[in-house]
Amino acid sequence: MRIGDLARESGVSRRLLRYYEEQGLLRPRRLPNGYREYADADVAAVRHIRTMLAAGLPTTVIGRLLHCVHDDGERMVPTACPGMVTNLRREHRRITETIERLQTSQQALDTMLTTVLTTGLDQR
DNA sequence: ATTCTAACA
DNA sequence: TGTTAGGA
Numbered sequence: 001m002r003i004g005d006l007a008r009e010s011g012v013s014r015r016l017l018r019y020y021e022e023q024g025l026l027r028p029r030r031l032p033n034g035y036r037e038y039a040d041a042d043v044a045a046v047r048h049i050r051t052m053l054a055a056g057l058p059t060t061v062i063g064r065l066l067h068c069v070h071d072d073g074e075r076m077v078p079t080a081c082p083g084m085v086t087n088l089r090r091e092h093r094r095i096t097e098t099i100e101r102l103q104t105s106q107q108a109l110d111t112m113l114t115t116v117l118t119t120g121l122d123q124r
Numbered sequence: 125a126t127t128c129t130a131a132c133a
Numbered sequence: 134t135g136t137t138a139g140g141a
Contacts, residue, residue, distance in 0.1 A: 013134070018129090019134080033128095034127080035126080036127080
């Protein structure tokens with residue numbers, strides 16, 4: 001199928017499908033005229049990409065994990081694949097650190113807010 | 125009609 | 134990510 005077909009079947013714009021290829025997530029073969037020719041399995045692949053992006057994984061990581069999952073027609077089924085656990089743990093830790101930074105910022109804001117309210121200096 | 129690449133009011 | 138230009 002060509003890009004327009006995949007765009008319809010996956011619900012992802014053609015622009016984005018080209019971007020995924022640019023990121024190494026999809027590797028459609030090329031027709032003699034230069035058009036991209038996608039495999040039927042790419043429909044599921046796009047779903048998996050969306051799922052991983054929703055999990056906050058960066059495209060560089062998704063590129064490697066994509067080959068570690070199989071599709072049961074509905075969901076993304078993870079399979080044994082070297083490096084997968086390591087990658088997922090690294091991303092999980094990255095997210096934990098981000099949460100911690102945000103909590104620190106929140107505490108700082110809370111302190112400032114409490115102070116200004118207590119002091120009654122919220123003159124506008 | 126569709127797709128391609130490159131680029132950005 | 135959208136959109137548009139200029140081609141095939």
